[in-house]
Amino acid sequence: MDLSPIQNAVASGSYATIADACDELMLQVASRGIAYQEDWPFTVHLLGHIFANDLNSARFLWKSIPQGFKESKPELVAAWRIGQCLWTCDYSGVYDAIRGFEWSPEVAGLVTAFSENYTKKMFQLLSSAYSTIGVADVAHFLGMSEDEATNYALQHGWTLDSSSKMLTVKKPKIITEQKLDPSKLQRLTEYVFHLEH
Amino acid sequence: MAPVRMESVQAVVAHIQALSGSHEEVADLHSLLKQSEGALRSRAARLGPFLHQLDPSAHTLGYLFLLEAYSSRPISREQDEKFLPFIAGFINSCSAEQIRLAPEKFISVCKSFKDQVMQLQVPIQGITPLRTAIRKLQTSSEQLTTLHSDYLLLCLLAKFYKAGLSILDDDIFEVDQPRDHFLYCYYGGMINIGLKRFRKALECLHNVVTAPMDALSVIAVEAYKKYILVSLILNGQVPPFPKYTSSTAQRNLKRHTQPYIDLANCYATGTFSELEACIQTNLEKFQSDSNVGLVKQVLSSLYKHNIQRLTQTYLTLSLQDIANAAQLKTPNDAEMHVLQMIQDGEISASINQKDGMASFYEDPEQYKTCGMIGPIDSFIQRLMELSKKLSSLDEQISCDLAHLTRIRKELPRLD
Numbered sequence: 001m002d003l004s005p006i007q008n009a010v011a012s013g014s015y016a017t018i019a020d021a022c023d024e025l026m027l028q029v030a031s032r033g034i035a036y037q038e039d040w041p042f043t044v045h046l047l048g049h050i051f052a053n054d055l056n057s058a059r060f061l062w063k064s065i066p067q068g069f070k071e072s073k074p075e076l077v078a079a080w081r082i083g084q085c086l087w088t089c090d091y092s093g094v095y096d097a098i099r100g101f102e103w104s105p106e107v108a109g110l111v112t113a114f115s116e117n118y119t120k121k122m123f124q125l126l127s128s129a130y131s132t133i134g135v136a137d138v139a140h141f142l143g144m145s146e147d148e149a150t151n152y153a154l155q156h157g158w159t160l161d162s163s164s165k166m167l168t169v170k171k172p173k174i175i176t177e178q179k180l181d182p183s184k185l186q187r188l189t190e191y192v193f194h195l196e197h
Numbered sequence: 198m199a200p201v202r203m204e205s206v207q208a209v210v211a212h213i214q215a216l217s218g219s220h221e222e223v224a225d226l227h228s229l230l231k232q233s234e235g236a237l238r239s240r241a242a243r244l245g246p247f248l249h250q251l252d253p254s255a256h257t258l259g260y261l262f263l264l265e266a267y268s269s270r271p272i273s274r275e276q277d278e279k280f281l282p283f284i285a286g287f288i289n290s291c292s293a294e295q296i297r298l299a300p301e302k303f304i305s306v307c308k309s310f311k312d313q314v315m316q317l318q319v320p321i322q323g324i325t326p327l328r329t330a331i332r333k334l335q336t337s338s339e340q341l342t343t344l345h346s347d348y349l350l351l352c353l354l355a356k357f358y359k360a361g362l363s364i365l366d367d368d369i370f371e372v373d374q375p376r377d378h379f380l381y382c383y384y385g386g387m388i389n390i391g392l393k394r395f396r397k398a399l400e401c402l403h404n405v406v407t408a409p410m411d412a413l414s415v416i417a418v419e420a421y422k423k424y425i426l427v428s429l430i431l432n433g434q435v436p437p438f439p440k441y442t443s444s445t446a447q448r449n450l451k452r453h454t455q456p457y458i459d460l461a462n463c464y465a466t467g468t469f470s471e472l473e474a475c476i477q478t479n480l481e482k483f484q485s486d487s488n489v490g491l492v493k494q495v496l497s498s499l500y501k502h503n504i505q506r507l508t509q510t511y512l513t514l515s516l517q518d519i520a521n522a523a524q525l526k527t528p529n530d531a532e533m534h535v536l537q538m539i540q541d542g543e544i545s546a547s548i549n550q551k552d553g554m555a556s557f558y559e560d561p562e563q564y565k566t567c568g569m570i571g572p573i574d575s576f577i578q579r580l581m582e583l584s585k586k587l588s589s590l591d592e593q594i595s596c597d598l599a600h601l602t603r604i605r606k607e608l609p610r611l612d
Contacts, residue, residue, distance in 0.1 A: 027360065031325040033282035056392050060356040089537055129539040132551040166551050187574060194581050 001029060001036055010044060010106065015113050018048030019057065037066060043076045047107055050083050051114045058083045075104060082114075094118060095143030119143065123156070127169055135165045206240055206263075209233050210247050213259025217295075223258060227298055230262045237266040253287045257295035260287065265302040268309040281317070284310045285326040293333040303334060304343055311347045320354035327351060331364060339370040346380035353387055361388040365397075368579075370586060379405055379416045386423060390491065395431045402427060406450065410443040417446060418453045419486070425457040426491040433502035435461045456482045460495070469499055469524045500525065500534055501543065508544055508557040516553050528553060 005025055009018045022045040029036045042065055049058035062080050070077060078101035085093035095115075103111050122141050126133060139149035150160060150167070157170035209230070216226035237244065244267040251260045264287060268280075284306065296303045307330050314323035327348040334342050345364060352361035365385050372378045382404040389398035405420035428435045438447050451458055456479035463475040476483070476492055483492050503523040507514060516528035516535075525531050535555055538544045547556045564573065594600055 023357070023359065027321065027325045027357070030319070030321040031282070031285045031323070033279075033285075033322060054359075057359055060358060060391075064356050089533070125536075125540055129536055129546070129548055131547045131549045131556070133548070134550050137550065164551065184570065191577060191581075194584070 001034060001039055003039075003041065006041060006044060010110065013109065013113070015048070015051045015110050018044060018110070019052045019054060022048055023057075037069075042069060043073065043079050043107055044110070046076065046079045046083065047110050047114070050079070050086065051110060051117070053086075055083060055087050059087065075101070075107070078103075079107070091122065092140045092143060099143075123152070124172075127156075127172060130169050132166050132168050135160070135167060138167060206237065206244065206247050209237065209263075210250050210259070213251060213256050217256045217259065223295060223298070226258060230259060234262070234266070237262060238269065241266045241270045254290040254292060257292040258298055261291070261296065261299055261302050261306065265306050268306055281310065281313060281319075281322055285322070288326045288330045288333070291333065296333055297336070300334060303330070307344055308347065311351065314351065315354070320351040321357060323351045324348070324355060324357055324360050328360070328364065337371075338367045341369045341372045341377055341381060343374060343377045346377060346384055349381065349384035349388060353384060353391075358388050358391045361385070362392075365389070375408070378408060379414055379420075382408075383416050383420050386420060386427075390423065390427065395427050399424065399427050399431060406446060407439060407442045410445045413445055413449045413453075418450060421446075421450045422454050422457050422486060422488060423491065425454065425461055426488060426495050429461060429464050429495045430491070430498045433498070433505075434465065460492070464495065464499065467499070467503055469496075472496060472499060501538060504531075504534060504538065505544060508546070511557060513554050513556045516548075516555060519555060531555075 003025070005021045006018065009015070009021050022041070026036065026040070026045075042061070046058055046061055049055070049061060058080075062083070065076070070080075078097065081097040081100075082094055084090075085097050098111060098115050119142055126138065126141055135146050135150055138153055139146045142149050142152065144152065153167050154160060159168045159170070160166075161168070212226060212229055216222040216229070244263050248260065248263055248267070251263070253260045264284070268284070288307070288310075307327065311323055311327065314320055327344060331342055331344050331348060334344060348364055349361050352358060361384075365388060369381075382401045386398045386401035386405070389395070389401060402420045402424040405414075405417050406424055408417070410417060425435050459479065460472075460475055463472050466472075473496065476496060480489075483489050500523050504519060507519060507522055514522075516531045519535065520526065520528050520531040523531065523534070525534065532548060532550075532555075535544070535546055535548060539546055545558050545560050547558070548554075549556065562569075
């Protein structure tokens with residue numbers, strides 16, 4: 001079984017493409033009647049879906065993995081724990097799941113990249129959802145200690161009221177690009193023509 | 198060409214090899230093969246070795262006739278496992294042009310393939326081959342074939358829901374067999390539900406429920422049950438039947454889906470405990486319909502809709518008040534629900550932890566940015582395409598003989 005498309009994706013750090021590569025290859029291999037399950041990189045496949053935030057595919061993949069594999073591969077179970085926490089919106093549980101396992105070199109890069117992305121995404125969510133938020137909660141959502149979380153927030157322009165331990169959010173400036181290029185005029189002409197006839 | 202009696206399979210094979218060159222040769226071959234069908238079928242068990250003498254790509258039509266005869270007889274389990282990759286290989290290499298000369302035979306081979314894949318409980322093995330088969334059989338991506346629903350069924354059974362999207366996302370304009378349409382839309386609805394694309398699921402199920410129906414279809418009844426549940430999850434209510442729904446459906450669907458109607462009525466009261474009680478009463482029915490997962494999602498959507506209703510009345514509200522109104526236990530629960538709804542893009546709000554308040558505001562999207570032009574443009578393009586198609590369909594119908602005859606009958610009455 002030629003797993004090179006998946007291995008290349010992992011090695012080159014194009015983590016966003018892993019899930020699709022795995023899916024396509026799995027379907028191809030299965031259609032040839034090859035018994036692929038024994039050697040299939042389920043952990044990488046699962047983490048690929050988690051990285052792409054496709055929790056539905058992650059869940060379906062987990063359901064289709066034979067029970068024996070789930071019992072004999074602790075790394076696979078650890079990867080699924082991340083997915084479970086994401087699915088149940090256990091925001092801080094995700095960090096526990098990431099840090100609570102010694103990842104093999106094969107997937108360590110993928111897990112680290114996911115962790116960084118996740119922290120950034122959580123911070124963006126907090127920026128858009130909150131006007132003021134407690135330091136303890138920020139620490140909880142970002143999986144950091146209170147001091148680390150405070151520094152992270154201050155670096156991004158938030159302000160701290162040390163007496164109440166409240167952070168005030170600085171909303172990111174939304175750049176609205178409104179310049180139109182001439183090719184769009186062609187489109188507009190087509191619309192008007194269509195409407196007139 | 199005068200009809201020739203094919204005595205031996207070898208003779209048929211020789212003709213296939215000789216006549217697979219030009220279009221005229223293939224057409225001649227086609228009539229020859231049709232005459233040999235009986236002979237081939239009677240020798241079905243022995244056709245295996247002959248298939249190896251043919252090239253599935255160059256001799257597609259001949260290969261197809263032999264393969265169809267071969268697969269029409271019951272096959273033993275050991276032979277099954279070798280047979281499946283064999284057919285998959287054929288589907289991969291066959292010529293689409295030659296396939297379309299004998300589409301029923303191709304469909305028959307694919308259906309045997311699908312049946313065997315399901316019998317051996319390896320639906321995943323059938324996904325890529327069936328997807329290739331659909332693309333080769335279709336004359337355009339707008340045509341619905343009878344293989345579409347088989348493909349979606351395999352995706353569902355293999356739990357490879359995302360694979361269904363490559364076919365589901367095509368717009369269908371031509372349907373040959375109404376029955377294909379029912380199953381296709383029903384499975385399509387199920388795939389979309391699995392992927393939590395509820396709006397798309399609703400469209401698919403809507404198409405089953407409102408399709409022309411002389412007699413009540415069982416598929417439509419099951420689709421309506423899911424339609425009710427998905428409507429509740431998405432919009433908090435179930436819309437009435439549109440005018441174009443068949444009278445068969447309008448008169449009969451509700452009678453066969455009473456527990457679901459009860460659930461919808463209970464949902465409208467907005468009380469969590471009442472809804473839970475209603476679900477408990479009808480649990481067995483939901484279980485036998487395999488709808489328990491969806492019903493649970495209906496229950497948890499109640500919080501969401503209650504909170505959304507609040508945004509229509511209030512600009513700011515304390516988290517405690519939100520918790521009371523939505524029947525959540527604590528302000529923290531309310532905060533988590535609001536946070537999740539913001540994450541999912543279901544409301545525009547801002548939480549102020551210092552004061553324990555949430556502020557609701559209008560969707561900040563003004564559709565004025567360059568980024569918005571892409572989606573709006575493609576949306577308008579699709580509408581224009583649809584409009585052109587409707588105009589040409591209208592023209593076609595106005596020229597249709599049956600239609601004109603009917604108009605003529607009505608004319609004297611107008612004088």
